[in-house]
Amino acid sequence: MLVLAAVLVPALGAWNNLVVHRLPGRPASYVVANVAATAVLLAAARASGLSWGELGLDRRRLAAGARWGGSCAAVVAAGYGTALAVPALRPLLGDARVAGLDGGELAAQALVRIPLGTVLWEEVAFRGVLLATLGRLLPRRGATAASAALFGIWHVRPTLAALSANDLAEGPLARTGAVLLACLGTAAAGVLFAELRLRSGSLLAPALLHLATNSLGVLAGAAASR
Template identity: 35%
Template sequence: MTARSLARWVWFDIPMGTVLPEEFLFRGIVDEVATALVGPDAALVAGSVAFGVWHWPGSNRSVPVVVVTTAAGALFVLARRRTGTLLAPMALHWATNAAGAVAATWWSRRVRD
């Protein structure tokens, strides 16, 4: 991957293609609706598990990836609830995905060389 394509991935594709839609869906809608229906504790669990399962197909059906993504989903919910805004989970989500993109690129270059 070139530096330019990595930059596009980190600064455009991740925020626009992943972070914004997933945060609006899971923290903006799912958590709000689930909280109203079943209360905040059950909504935290349900929304986090839904977020983890959402990543099942893209993870090559990796249970560890789904577990980590579920935990990240819980962290993102708590960040939104604590701050009252979607900006906090968006920033955490972007930072997590961007760090993963940079690390994966670094690792693939290291293995290739």
């Protein structure tokens, strides 16, 4: 298990920041690469002795995962709906990366790229394999904290891309501060996702919350810009 952790931690730290954005044929190749990486990671986890239950993939826990995740997703949906309904809050949802997308492109983002290329891969990697691996080596709080910290680091490059697309945080000092805050925020989200996974016993719980946050966020951002 120590060997798996020693390979997994640096691999995840590098994947989103140094590897996947260099793939030719993006964004389609992004989805294919991440789905393939998900399969490889699950195979490695099973070969290392992790059970389906440890990975959050025990079918007997699906109902609990649906209850926990569905409740959280409903809260997120209500939040986006409220922000869209209040004129003073609508600008907070704006995102130049989705403002010009047509209906088909938005559907591809919300129904394919995010569910398969982001949510499936990140939940299996961080709340599935990484959390289970660290859980064999560390106390529960330590495993949660370590997986959440790496999840924050995972978002360095995406944050820089978002800042650039929206012309925010000009200057190195402002960008550094914005990236640090974003990484701390995503690390905090990683703690929440990990707790959902552990309390429900199912990877479905954080996956539903993650999916609602990202996919509904894209749709809300597009609606706010129109």
